[in-house]
Amino acid sequence: MVSARKVRVPGLLALLPLLLAGAGLEAQDPPPAQEWKVFQEFGFLNGSWAGPAESGGRVGGRVISFTSSVGGAQLSYRATTFYPAKESLPESSTEEVAHIVYDGAKGKYVALLVFSTKVWGTYEAEIRPDGIVFTSKEMANLEAGIRSRWTFTRKADGSIGELLEVAPPGKDFAPYVSAKLSRK
Numbered sequence: 307m308v309s310a311r312k313v314r315v316p317g318l319l320a321l322l323p324l325l326l327a328g329a330g331l332e333a334q335d336p337p338p339a340q341e342w343k344v345f346q347e348f349g350f351l352n353g354s355w356a357g358p359a360e361s362g363g364r365v366g367g368r369v370i371s372f373t374s375s376v377g378g379a380q381l382s383y384r385a386t387t388f389y390p391a392k393e394s395l396p397e398s399s400t401e402e403v404a405h406i407v408y409d410g411a412k413g414k415y416v417a418l419l420v421f422s423t424k425v426w427g428t429y430e431a432e433i434r435p436d437g438i439v440f441t442s443k444e445m446a447n448l449e450a451g452i453r454s455r456w457t458f459t460r461k462a463d464g465s466i467g468e469l470l471e472v473a474p475p476g477k478d479f480a481p482y483v484s485a486k487l488s489r490k
Contacts, residue, residue, distance in 0.1 A: 344378065344379070344408045345374065345378070345381050345406075345408070347415075347433045347438065348372065348381055348406075348438065350437075350460055350466070351372045351438075351458060351466065352372050352373070352374075353371065353372065353489055353490070354369070354370070354371040354489070354490040355369070355370045355371070355466060355487035355488065355489055355490060356368065356369045356370075356487060356488065356490050357465070357485055357486050357487040357488050358485065358486060359387050359483055359484065359485035360483070360484050360485070361387070361389070361482060361483040361484075362482075364389045364392065364395065365389075366387055366388050366389035366390060367387070367388050368385060368386070368387045368388075368468070368483075368485040368487065369385065369386050369490075370383065370384065370385040370386075370468065370485075370487060371383070371384050371385075379407065379408075380405055380406065380407050381405075381406040381407075382403075382404070382405060382406075383402070383403065383404035383405075383406065383417075383419075384401075384402070384403050384404075385401065385402045385403075386399060386400070386401050387399060387400050387401075387483065387485075399422075400421065400422050400423065401421070401422040402419060402420065402421050402422070403419075403420050404417050404418065404419040404420070405417065405418050406431070412430075414430055414431060414432075415430070415431035415433075415438075416428060416429065416430055416431070417429040417431065417440055417456075419440070419442075419454075419456065423447075424447050425445055425446065425447045425448055426445070426446050426447065427442035427444065427445040427446060427454055428442060428443075429441060429442045429454070429456060436459055436460055437457065437458045437459040437460050437466075437467075438457070438458045439455060439456070439457045439458075440455070440456040440457070441453070441454075441455045441456075442454045442455070442456075445472075449474070449475070450475070451474070451475030451476075452472060452473065452474055452475065453472070453473045453479075454470065454471065454472050454473070454482075455469075455470075455471045455473070455479050456468075456469070456470050456471075457469045457470075457471075461486070464488070464489065465486055465487060465488045465489075466486075466487050467484070467485070467486055467487075468483075468484070468485045468487060469481060469483070469484045469485075470482045470483040470484075
């Protein structure tokens with residue numbers, strides 16, 4: 307007669323490598339999660355960009371840049387659009403400057419966008435898989451209730467799309483300036 311003890315020992319010895327392998331896997335720490343850093347979602351925008359722009363049928367050129375400032379607590383944006391003289395329209399240009407910060411209490415990015423036309427607005431950002439959308443509740447120095455939306459979209463070819471839209475009170479957003487920009 308074979309004892310139960312003799313049967314268990316060879317069976318357990320056969321399972322020992324599997325048990326040890328499993329213990330080794332459990333003992334390994336999972337890789338640490340990457341720590342979130344302010345403005346990491348904006349990484350695809352950093353640097354200088356240039357390309358064609360269109361506004362109200364006028365075609366021109368646009369140059370923009372994003373740079374970190376104030377010890378990394380602010381992302382600065384600067385843009386200039388040039389429109390050549392066409393028919394009865396003289397040569398013209400516009401400029402915008404934005405200061406983007408992270409509001410930890412709200413858990414979102416906010417921006418102050420100032421236009422060379424003396425119009426300005428505060429925007430809240432929405433991070434999307436294909437880019438970033440900033441929306442204002444109202445614009446200053448315009449008719450009461452006018453809103454604006456400012457969108458940056460990543461393109462498959464490495465370029466970005468920039469779209470500034472405006473909405474009168476109670477109306478949908480309509481394009482104001484659009485551009486397809488490539489890294490300089």
